[in-house]
Amino acid sequence: MKVSQLLLASSLAITSPLVSAQQLDITISNLTNGIHFTPFVVAGHDMNTHIFKVGQAASSELQMLAEGGNISGVVGVLNAANAVVVKKTAGGLLTPGTNTQLMLDTGTNEYLSLSSMLLPTNDGFAGIDSWKIPTEPGVYWINVNAYDAGTEANDEIINGGGASNAAGIPAAPGMDGGTNGTGVATTDANQTVHVHRGNLGDDQPTAGKSDLDNRIHRWLNPVLRVRVEVQ
Numbered sequence: 427m428k429v430s431q432l433l434l435a436s437s438l439a440i441t442s443p444l445v446s447a448q449q450l451d452i453t454i455s456n457l458t459n460g461i462h463f464t465p466f467v468v469a470g471h472d473m474n475t476h477i478f479k480v481g482q483a484a485s486s487e488l489q490m491l492a493e494g495g496n497i498s499g500v501v502g503v504l505n506a507a508n509a510v511v512v513k514k515t516a517g518g519l520l521t522p523g524t525n526t527q528l529m530l531d532t533g534t535n536e537y538l539s540l541s542s543m544l545l546p547t548n549d550g551f552a553g554i555d556s557w558k559i560p561t562e563p564g565v566y567w568i569n570v571n572a573y574d575a576g577t578e579a580n581d582e583i584i585n586g587g588g589a590s591n592a593a594g595i596p597a598a599p600g601m602d603g604g605t606n607g608t609g610v611a612t613t614d615a616n617q618t619v620h621v622h623r624g625n626l627g628d629d630q631p632t633a634g635k636s637d638l639d640n641r642i643h644r645w646l647n648p649v650l651r652v653r654v655e656v657q
Contacts, residue, residue: 460642464495470532471509492575494588
């Protein structure tokens with residue numbers, strides 16, 4: 427090869443944009459003892475798009491997800507930003523100790539986000555915010571924390587509440603919740619998205635401050651482990 431050809435090839439290698447990874451094989455595992463996860467929203471998107479940001483007030487769409495597991499608002503925001511979105515139901519709820527798998531073709535999108543509500547909680551959700559997708563094929567692991575949306579006091583009362591601005595917890599899917607709780611908290615001191623303090627619970631099934639069982643519904647972060655295979 428002539429010197430001029432070598433210089434041209436080198437120039438093209440430097441100026442050509444890197445092609446982002448397109449196909450992701452994703453496995454989401456529930457690491458908790460007694461928490462269920464509502465349907466997940468998983469998306470490949472650009473650097474300007476976010477489902478949530480720690481330290482900032484939750485959007486109304488995130489509030490819908492965190493308080494009632496309703497992902498339609500977040501999906502709408504992502505679709506408007508030309509994200510590639512997958513809605514994963516895990517056959518219903520992702521139960522403790524189980525996992526769910528999905529494939530995501532990100533196209534030219536370089537960032538990955540996901541989110542799901544924790545049940546039973548008032549406004550707890552797990553999420554990844556704008557993880558930069560590696561360009562090198564391989565297997566990558568992400569430990570995922572639980573966050574508090576800061577939109578509702580953590581009263582820990584199971585009353586069927588799930589709509590935005592309606593106090594209370596929608597349900598305890600494991601049918602292991604209590605009744606007659608008087609309420610753990612009436613206000614949330616931090617009204618921005620922040621790391622969740624966890625459920626406090628108590629050991630009084632039909633009395634006490636909480637309807638949650640401290641032997642079942644407590645957790646420590648991380649609550650999910652996500653395996654991402656970049657192909």
